Amino acid sequence: MVFMFRRHKYQWLISGLIILVSFAIGIAIYSTQSETRRTGISSQTIQSQYQLWKKFYLRGDKTQKFVKTNNGTKDQTLSEAQGYGMLITVMAAQQGFDNQRVFNQLTNYYLNHRISSQDSLMAWRQKQQGNKMVSTKAEKTSATDGDLDIAYALILADKHWGSKGKINYHILAMRLLDDIYSQEINVKTGLPKLGDWTKGRNNNVVRTSDLISVYFREFASYTKDGKWTKTMQNSQYTLQKLSNQNRTGLMPDFIMISGNDLNLKAVKANQVASKYDAQYAFNACRIPWRVAYDYQMNHSRISKNVVAKIDRFFETQKKITAIYTLNGRPVENYENEAFCAPVVYSAEVLGNQVLKKRYKKVLINPIVDKDYYPTTIQMLTLLAIGNMNNKTR
Template identity: 75%
Template structure:
C-alpha cells in the first residue's frame, strides 16, 4: 500500500509539473504575442513609446499631436484623430493608458467648431501658450472627424462610459455631426469637410472611404444610413480600382448622382498639385481596405487591396506619389507610402511584399517626421486589432 501511495504521488507530481509548464508557456506566449503583421507585442510597445515621446505635447489636462518641427507647435484634426486612435489601440494591446486618451479627448473637446457643431476645427497653431485656430481654420476635415469618432467607440468598448468622460455620448454626437455636415445627401459618401459646397460638394477624399468605420457606425448607432454609406463606399472603391490596370486611385475624385458617376479632379483643386494622383492622401488606401478585410472579410476590400499589392509587387521600390497609370512622380521613398502596403501584404498574404519589406514596420519610429511616423505606428497597431 505504501508503494502504491508513492506511485500516485509521483503521478500527481508529474501532472503538477506538466500543468505548471503549460501555464508558464501560455503566459510566455501571451507576453510575446504576435500581431497580424507577425511583429511581437514587445516590439510594437517599444515603437509606441518612441512615438509617444516624439509627438505628444500638452499638459496634464490636454494633449495634442505635434505635426511640425518649428518652435511654434502646430496640429491638425487629422493628427488628433490619429493620436486618439493610436492611444486606445495601444491600450487594447496592453500598453497606452486611459489618462492619455482622456487628455487627447479633452483637447478635441476644446477645439470643436462650436457648442452646436461637434466637428473639430481642422488646424491649430501655438500662440503664446495657447493652441488657437483662425476663423478660416474653424472648418472641418472629414478624415480627422472619422478617426476621432471611431476612437471614441473603441474607448467606450475598452473602458465603458461611466467615468470622467462619456465616450458613448461623445461618439454618438460626433457621428451625428458627421452625418449632418460631412455626408453628401445625394451620394451618401463623405465630403472632404463641412466647407465643401458648390463645385466641391461632390469631391471625395478616396482614403475617407473607410468601410470598416461605416459598418461600425451603423452597428453602434443603429442608424441604417451608415449602411448605405458603407455600401456606396464599397461600390466607389470597386469602380475606382477597375479604372486603371494599376488599381491606383487619386487623392481626390468627384462622385455624383445615384449611379455614383466618377470623374477626375484637377490638380490643385483641393489641396495640392497631386490632387489627381496617388499622393499623400491616397497612400492610406491599402491600410484602410486591408483593415476592413481584417475585421469583416469584405471581398470588395480584398479585391481592391490585392490589386494594389500586385502593382507594388512589380515595383523595384515603393516611392512617394504615382500617376494613376503607375508612373513615379518622385524617386524618394517614404514610409507613409510603404507602411500601408506592408500591412496590406500581411493581411492579404502577399508573400513577395512581406519578404521584401519585412523591416519597414520595425525600423525605429523617426522623431522629426510626423506623418510617415504616425502612419507607421497606426498600421503596427492595426495588425493587433480585432472587434
Template identity: 75%
Template sequence: MFRRHKYQWLIGGLIILVTFAIGIAIYNTQSQERQIGISSQKIQSQYRIWKKYYLKGNEIQKFVKTNNGSKNRTLSEAQGYGMVITVMAAQQGFGSQKTFDQLTNYYLNHRISSQNSLMAWRQNQQGERMTSTRAEKTSATDGDLDIAYSLILADKKWGSNGKLNYHELALQLLNDIYKREINPKTALPKVGNWAHGKNENVVRTSDLISAYFRDFASYTKDGRWTKTMQNSQRTLQELSGQHRTGLMADFVVVSGNNLNIKAVKANQIASKYDAQYGFNACRIPWRVAYDYQLNHSQISKSVVTKIDRFFARKKNITAIYTLDGKPMETYENEAFCAPVAYSAEVLGNQTLKNRYKKILTAPIRSKDYYPATIQMLTLLASGELK
C-alpha cells in the same frame, strides 16, 4: 495489481495529452508570430517612442504635434490619429485611459462651436495656448471620422461611466458628421463641412473607410451609415477597375445617384498631386485592408489585392504615382510603404511580406509626423492580427 497498473496508464495518458496540447498551443503561438513577425513588446516599444516624439500638452489635455518648429501646430487629422493609436494600444495592453482622456479633452476644447462638435481642422501655438483662426474653424472629414471611431473603441474598452461619456460624445459627433460632412445625394463623405459649390461632390478616396461605416451603423442603429458603407464599397470597386494598377487619386468627384466618377484638377483641393496617388491616397491599402481584416469583405479584398500586386512588381515603393503606375518621386516614405506592408500581412502576400516586413518596425522618425504616425497606426493594426 491490475487496478494499480490501470490508473498508472490513465495518468500517463493524461500527461501525454496535456503535454501534446501545450505543444500545439506553443506551436500555434510561434506560428502566428512567425506569420506576423512582430512581437507585442516591439509594438509597445514603438508606441513609447512615438509618444515621446509627438505627444505634447499638459496633464489636462494633449495633442499630436505635426510640425518641427519651436511653436507647436496640430491638425484634427493628427488628433484623430492620436486617439485611435492610444485606444488601440490600450486594447493591446499598454495604452492608458488617462492619455486617451487627455487627447479627448483637447478635441473637446477645439470643436468648431458649442453647436457643432466637428473639430476645427488646425491650431497653432499663441503664447501658452493653442488657437484656431476663423478660417481654421472648419472641418476635415478624415480627422472627424477617426475621432468618432476612437470614441466608440473607448466606450467598448472602458465603458462610459467615468469622467467622460464616450458613448454620448460619439453619438453627438456622428450626428454632426452625417449632418455636415456626408453628401445627402451620394451618401459619401465630403472633404469637410466647407465643401460646397464646385467642391460639393469631391471625395477624398482614403475617407471611404468601410470598416468605420459598418461600425457606425451597428453602434448607432442608424441605417444611413449602411448606405454610406455600401456606396463607399461601390465607389472603391469602380475606382479599382479604372486602371490596371488599381491605384486611385487623392481626390475624385462623385455625383448623382449612379455615383458618376470624374477626375479632379491639379491643385483643386490640396496640391498639384490631387489627381495622383499621393499623400492622401497612400492610406488606401491600410484603410481597405482593415475592413477585410475585421469584416472579410470580398470587395475590400479584391481592391487591396490589386494594389498589392502592382507594388509587388516594383523593386521599391516611392512616394507619389500616376494612376498608370509611373513614379513621380524617387524617395521612399513610410506613409506609402507602411500601408502596403500592413495590407500584405492581412492578405498574406508573401512577396511583399518578405520585402517589407521590417518597414513597420523600422525606427520611428523623430521629426516627420505624417509617415511616423501612419507607421504607428499600421503597426498597431498588425498587432490586432494576433
C-alpha cells in the same frame, strides 16, 4: 511526525507553485513566438515603437494632449492628427500598452477645440500662441477624415472601458456622428464630403481615403441607423469602380462625382490641395491600410479584391516610392513610410508573401522624430497588426 508532515506539505505546495509559474512562462513564450511566426512582429516590438511615438509626438499637459505635426519651435496640430492620436492610444490600450488617462487627455483636447459648443466637429488646425493652442476663424472649419477617426476612436474607447467614467464616450460619439452625417456627408451621393465648408463643385468632391467602409459598418451597428449602411455600400461601390478604372488599381487623392450613377473622375491638379490632387499621393496612400482594415475586421470580398489589386501592382515595383500616376509611373524617387507602411500592412492582412518578404522590416524600422505623417501612419498600421495577432491568438 507532525512536523515532518507539514514540511512535506509545504514542499509539495512550493513544488506546485514552481510548476504553475513555469507553465505560465511557457505559455507566454509560446504566445510571443506564435505572434512572431504569424506576422514576424512581437507585441514587445509594437510596445517599444509606441513608447517612442509618444515621446516624439505627444505634447500638452496633465489635462489635455495633442499630436505635434510640425518641426518648428511653436507647436502646430491638425484634427487629422488628433484622430490618429486617439486611435493609436486606444489601440495601444487594447493591447495592454497604455491606460485610459492618456486617451482622456487627448479627448479633452478634442473637446476644447471643437468648432463650437453646439458643433461637435473639430476645428481642422491649431497653432501655438504663447501657452495656448488657437484656431483662427478660417481654421474653425472641419476636415472629414479627422472627424471620422475621432468618432471611431470614441466608439473603441466605449467598448474597451465603458462610459461610466469621467468622460461619457458614448454620448460624445453619438453627438459627433450626428454632426458628421448632417454636415460632412453628401445627401445626394451618401458619400463623405471634404468637410463642412464645401460649396459648388467641391461639394461633390471626395477624398478617396475617406471611403472607410469599416467605420461606416461600425457606425451603422453602433447607432442602429441604416443611413450609415447606405454610406458604407456607396463607399464600397465607389472603391470597386475606381479599382476597375485602370490596371494598377491605384486611385487619385480626390475624385469628382456626378450623375445619378455616381460617375467618377479624378479632379484636376491643384483643385483641392496640391498639384498631385489627381494622382496616388499623400492622401490616397492610406487606401491600402483603410481598405485592408475592412477586410481584416469584416472579410469584405470587395475590400479584399480592391487591395489585392493594388498589392499586385506593387509586386512589380523594385521599391515603393512616394506618389504615382494612376497608370503606375513613379513621380518621385524617394521612399516614404506613408506609402510603404499601408502596403506592408495590407500584405500582412491578405498574406501576400512576396511583399511580406521584400518589406519585412518596414514596420519595425525605429520610430523617428520630426516626421509626423509617415511615422504616425507606420504606428497605426503596426497597432492594427497587433490587433490582428490578438484576434487570432
